Every structure is written in structure tokens, then in C-alpha cells.
Amino acid sequence: MFQGHVALRPCGFKSHLRHFILAIPVRLMYTMIRDKLNGNKFLMIDQDEFFQREALKQAQQAYEEDEVPIGAVIVSKDRIIAKGHNQTERLQDVTAHAEMIAITSASHGLGSKYLTECTLYVTLEPCLMCATAARWAQISRLVTGTNDPKCGYSLYGSGVLPAKLPVKKELLANECSELLTEFFRSKRESY
Numbered sequence: 636m637f638q639g640h641v642a643l644r645p646c647g648f649k650s651h652l653r654h655f656i657l658a659i660p661v662r663l664m665y666t667m668i669r670d671k672l673n674g675n676k677f678l679m680i681d682q683d684e685f686f687q688r689e690a691l692k693q694a695q696q697a698y699e700e701d702e703v704p705i706g707a708v709i710v711s712k713d714r715i716i717a718k719g720h721n722q723t724e725r726l727q728d729v730t731a732h733a734e735m736i737a738i739t740s741a742s743h744g745l746g747s748k749y750l751t752e753c754t755l756y757v758t759l760e761p762c763l764m765c766a767t768a769a770r771w772a773q774i775s776r777l778v779t780g781t782n783d784p785k786c787g788y789s790l791y792g793s794g795v796l797p798a799k800l801p802v803k804k805e806l807l808a809n810e811c812s813e814l815l816t817e818f819f820r821s822k823r824e825s826y
């Protein structure tokens with residue numbers, strides 16, 4: 636019995652060869668799944684989580700540019716059509732919020748001021764300006780990360796967004812919040 640186990644255990648060159656051969660389809664499969672994620676044909680993870688992670692990448696980019704780390708993406712027909720991250724410092728423009736940049740970019744891309752079949756993913760609850768812009772743009776769905784009890788649109792009551800607009804809140808809220816906390820902590824330490 637013991638010898639049987641030894642005989643079955645792969646070792647040496649053959650073992651390496653076996654791993655190499657096995658690694659090829661696994662790697663190809665991984666690439667295929669990764670590529671198909673953008674095309675939404677073989678989604679292996681929650682779709683909202685996938686797109687919210689893309690918004691988080693935008694927030695991370697803002698962080699690296701020393702901007703308050705907030706990111707947004709806009710998705711139409713299961714594809715990202717626009718991305719944006721906060722650029723208020725770089726542009727010296729208080730309206731250069733992630734959502735505003737993404738909305739403008741999406742409208743340019745679609746050639747339409749209305750984004751009626753689009754979902755806006757954003758890492759922080761939008762402010763009144765951005766929520767109103769989303770309303771004007773007729774965004775069809777909103778997904779938000781961490782809540783913003785100081786500046787979020789919710790402070791202004793339930794009438795800011797259309798009552799029928801589907802809103803999914805606090806998706807990846809902890810990760811979105813941690814990035815902001817880390818940013819402001821580093822700012823305090825640098826002063």
C-alpha cells in the first residue's frame with residue numbers, strides 16, 4: 636500500500652511536465668474568463684461587484700494622484716462606457732467629481748445627453764450636484780459604495796432622485812471607505 640502511494644506521487648521532471656501541461660488550459664481558461672467578463676458572457680462573480688471594483692480602481696487612481704479617492708464607472712448593456720475619478724485638485728474645478736466626469740464622458744461616447752440605459756457605479760454616495768446630474772442625464776440605475784452622512788444627496792430628502800430609480804447602496808462599502816480613511820489619515824500626518 637505504501638509503495639502504491641509512492642508510485643502515484645508525481646516527482647522530478649515528469650511532475651514538472653505534468654504541471655506545465657495542466658497549466659496551459661488553466662491559464663487559457665483564466666484569460667478567457669477574464670476577457671469574457673467585459674463582454675458579460677461568462678460572469679463568474681456578481682456583476683455589480685465586478686463593476687464596483689472597476690469604480691474602486693478609479694478611486695485608487697485618484698488616490699495616487701493625490702485627489703480625494705472617489706471613482707465612478709458607467710455601464711451600458713453590460714459594458715463599461717465611461718470611467719471617471721475625482722480631479723478637483725488637478726483641474727482646480729469643484730465640479731470635477733468622479734460622477735460628473737463619467738457622465739460627461741458617457742454622453743460624449745454615446746452621442747446623447749441622456750443615459751437612459753446606463754448604470755452609474757460610484758464608490759461614495761453622490762453629492763447633491765452629482766445626484767442631480769445623474770437625474771438630468773436620466774441614469775436608469777445607481778449603485779453606490781460607502782454612505783456620505785456629511786455631503787450625500789440623502790441629506791436632502793427622498794425627492795432628489797426619481798422615486799422609481801433603482802438604487803443599490805453600500806456595495807463594497809468597507810473597501811470604498813477604507814481608501815478614503817487612509818487618504819485623510821495620510822493627509823493629517825503630512826501636516
Ligand SMILES: [Zn+2]
Pocket residue numbers: 732734761762763764765766
Ligand atoms: Zn459630487
